[in-house]
Amino acid sequence: MEELRVQRVASESKDSIPTEFVRLETEQPGKTTVHGTQLEVPIIDFSEPDEDKVLHEIMEASRDWGMFQIVNHEIPSQVIEKLQAVGKQFFELPQEEKEQYAKPENSPSIEGYGTKLQKDVNNKKGWVDHLFHKISPPSDINYRFWPKNPPTYREANEEYDKYLHGVIDKLFKSMSIGLGLEGHELKEFVGGDSIVHLLKINYYPPCPCPDLVLGVPPHTDMSCITLLVPNYVQGLQASRDGHWYDVKYIPNALVIHIGDQMEIMSNGKYKAVFHRTTVSKDETRISWPVFVEPPPEHVVGPHPKLINKDNPPKYKSKKYKDYAYCKLNKIPQ
Numbered sequence: 001m002e003e004l005r006v007q008r009v010a011s012e013s014k015d016s017i018p019t020e021f022v023r024l025e026t027e028q029p030g031k032t033t034v035h036g037t038q039l040e041v042p043i044i045d046f047s048e049p050d051e052d053k054v055l056h057e058i059m060e061a062s063r064d065w066g067m068f069q070i071v072n073h074e075i076p077s078q079v080i081e082k083l084q085a086v087g088k089q090f091f092e093l094p095q096e097e098k099e100q101y102a103k104p105e106n107s108p109s110i111e112g113y114g115t116k117l118q119k120d121v122n123n124k125k126g127w128v129d130h131l132f133h134k135i136s137p138p139s140d141i142n143y144r145f146w147p148k149n150p151p152t153y154r155e156a157n158e159e160y161d162k163y164l165h166g167v168i169d170k171l172f173k174s175m176s177i178g179l180g181l182e183g184h185e186l187k188e189f190v191g192g193d194s195i196v197h198l199l200k201i202n203y204y205p206p207c208p209c210p211d212l213v214l215g216v217p218p219h220t221d222m223s224c225i226t227l228l229v230p231n232y233v234q235g236l237q238a239s240r241d242g243h244w245y246d247v248k249y250i251p252n253a254l255v256i257h258i259g260d261q262m263e264i265m266s267n268g269k270y271k272a273v274f275h276r277t278t279v280s281k282d283e284t285r286i287s288w289p290v291f292v293e294p295p296p297e298h299v300v301g302p303h304p305k306l307i308n309k310d311n312p313p314k315y316k317s318k319k320y321k322d323y324a325y326c327k328l329n330k331i332p333q
């Protein structure tokens with residue numbers, strides 16, 4: 001049976017929406033957002049010549065916020081604009097054409113075009129469709145899930161990934177040194193050159209009742225780190241002291257989330273950020289997170305150099321694919 005896409009639901013919803021999208025009051029963004037304040041998460045300037053200062057800022061933000069924004073990174077704005085243009089064009093294709101990239105039923109991988117990722121509490125649905133595909137390493141890429149249309153889709157994604165490597169290396173190095181390890185140790189520990197870059201495009205169509213729905217429900221990312229570029233429509237929220245705040249949109253910035261694997265490797269020193277998204281009444285929001293992940297068979301746990309008698313491991317060591325399975329099916333780790 002063909003799945004119902006949110007893009008179609010949105011096009012057919014004039015003033016009201018199907019009840020499966022209406023959140024419980026305790027979750028509705030209209031009732032649970034702290035209005036009038038934007039969360040000023042740390043902004044880190046990568047063009048700062050004092051490298052120690054940048055390293056320190058990355059370490060502190062990873063520890064105290066689990067989240068930060070990078071400005072003046074090395075990724076040219078045209079490269080990001082191209083990535084965004086081709087992704088938007090894909091979602092604007094006729095529905096039948098997008099369905100050619102649908103995630104096959106019962107596929108063990110999450111790659112493909114789809115509508116729902118996690119089983120949601122209370123059986124509610126998020127107001128979002130998505131496309132997932134790997135963009136690195138080259139040997140892991142399955143081009144079956146890369147849109148052929150627009151024809152520049154592949155080039156734009158490859159170009160973006162090329163630049164992403166530099167930023168990711170710098171983050172791993174800083175976070176590694178910030179834990180008292182050698183600069184190369186953290187990246188090596190999660191798989192070195194086999195580390196996977198999984199791209200997701202979130203497509204949030206306009207919604208007549210944005211106060212009642214969520215795009216992506218509250219979660220932490222299961223990656224090591226996530227690097228995200230949104231379009232200009234506000235929607236990302238983070239939890240701070242138990243309250244939900246809008247995260248300030250900064251043009252051209254890269255939004256960084258610390259994910260579960262980083263929290264685990266650091267034995268809890270760095271914190272995965274709890275976040276969710278809201279949607280807009282009259283504009284389409286689109287975002288492009290890249291999840292930087294260990295290879296599926298790779299075992300991740302607290303880094304051995306960070307644990308001893310006084311600091312016992314706070315997390316289990318397990319294969320990343322087993323961690324992902326538990327997380328997606330809401331089974332305790």
Ligand code: OGA
Nearest residue numbers: 202216230236277287289
């Ligand atoms: C996600 C996510 C945030 C956004 O897809 O995991 O948190 O801004 N997206 O769309």
Ligand code: NI
Nearest residue numbers: 219220221275
């Ligand atoms: Ni997320």
